[in-house]
Amino acid sequence: MSDSPVGDDVFGEDPSVNYLQDAFSELLGKEYGLFFPSGTMANQVSLQTLTRPGDTVIASQGAHILRYESGSAAGLAGIHIETIGEKSAFSLEELEAAIPPRDPHRSPVSLVALENTHNYAGGKIVGLETIKGISNMTTKMGIGLHLDGARLWNASIATGIPLAEWAEPFDTVSCCLSKGLGAPVGSLVATTKEIGLTLHRFRKRMGGGMRQAGVLASAGFYAMTHHFDRLADDHSNAKILAKKLEEKGFQVEGEPDTNIVMFRCDGGTKFLQAARELGVLLIAFEEFRFRAVTHLQISTSDIEKAALLLEEAREKN
Numbered sequence: 001m002s003d004s005p006v007g008d009d010v011f012g013e014d015p016s017v018n019y020l021q022d023a024f025s026e027l028l029g030k031e032y033g034l035f036f037p038s039g040t041m042a043n044q045v046s047l048q049t050l051t052r053p054g055d056t057v058i059a060s061q062g063a064h065i066l067r068y069e070s071g072s073a074a075g076l077a078g079i080h081i082e083t084i085g086e087k088s089a090f091s092l093e094e095l096e097a098a099i100p101p102r103d104p105h106r107s108p109v110s111l112v113a114l115e116n117t118h119n120y121a122g123g124k125i126v127g128l129e130t131i132k133g134i135s136n137m138t139t140k141m142g143i144g145l146h147l148d149g150a151r152l153w154n155a156s157i158a159t160g161i162p163l164a165e166w167a168e169p170f171d172t173v174s175c176c177l178s179k180g181l182g183a184p185v186g187s188l189v190a191t192t193k194e195i196g197l198t199l200h201r202f203r204k205r206m207g208g209g210m211r212q213a214g215v216l217a218s219a220g221f222y223a224m225t226h227h228f229d230r231l232a233d234d235h236s237n238a239k240i241l242a243k244k245l246e247e248k249g250f251q252v253e254g255e256p257d258t259n260i261v262m263f264r265c266d267g268g269t270k271f272l273q274a275a276r277e278l279g280v281l282l283i284a285f286e287e288f289r290f291r292a293v294t295h296l297q298i299s300t301s302d303i304e305k306a307a308l309l310l311e312e313a314r315e316k317n
Contacts, residue, residue, distance in 0.1 A: 021034060021035055023224070057079055060086070065115075065148055112145050250265060263289075
């Protein structure tokens with residue numbers, strides 16, 4: 001990072017940022033890539049680019065763009081998000097039923113947003129055939145398609161399907177550099193050159209234009225090129241953790257697809273705090289539903305220790 005050549009990225013003059021953006025867009029098979037300070041901004045600027053105030057966006061239950069982005073879609077873009085289906089996806093029939101006829105009394109659906117892997121569903125992978133079916137429908141109806149692909153890297157590693165194949169059906173695809181890949185900060189959006197012009201302007205409007213951002217871009221490039229393949233280790237560790245927790249009597253939500261383990265414990269917030277005090281950090285998605293994530297700072301040897309500590313935390317309640 002300290003050796004990164006830098007320039008003014010607001011004017012497109014930071015060579016390290018440009019290098020990262022070009023490498024990312026090529027990896028996803030798109031014409032244009034743009035670097036963002038955060039995943040929330042990457043998603044929300046994409047939504048703003050593909051909609052107009054008053055429009056409706058359709059997403060799946062528990063979608064990050066609605067649940068975890070502080071009401072940005074309504075507050076900043078003036079759009080409404082309607083969720084349908086189950087936690088990770090929805091059927092073509094459910095999507096068709098959610099799209100109203102053209103009527104001045106109804107908010108038009110201008111965008112469908114998918115999430116892959118799906119955070120709230122526990123890192124579940126939305127299948128490529130499901131995505132292609134949705135894409136065929138939205139294309140015929142003239143509706144845009146956005147992918148919150150913060151964890152798309154995980155879907156690619158878990159299935160062996162290249163990133164470009166996952167990204168192809170979408171108008172915009174956001175990917176996070178600071179989750180499984182381990183960079184300190186940053187996300188990217190891949191799209192077409194035409195959409196990219198508006199995307200860039202809206203990033204500026206949101207305050208996302210940074211000056212000598214090359215130090216951050218270099219960290220992101222390193223993570224993208226050195227930490228991608230090793231996501232398989234996280235997936236393996238997540239499966240081990242799920243099995244260990246099951247053996248200890250926790251209610252685990254099935255074998256994880258990727259690097260997220262969802263489980264239940266009756267202790268609620270007391271259990272969460274006890275686990276924290278023992279050095280195991282979790283997030284509560286609901287009162288008794290918890291998320292554990294494996295990542296590059298968690299080794300296989302850490303898994304047994306974590307399971308034992310979670311058992312101890314439960315016994316304290």
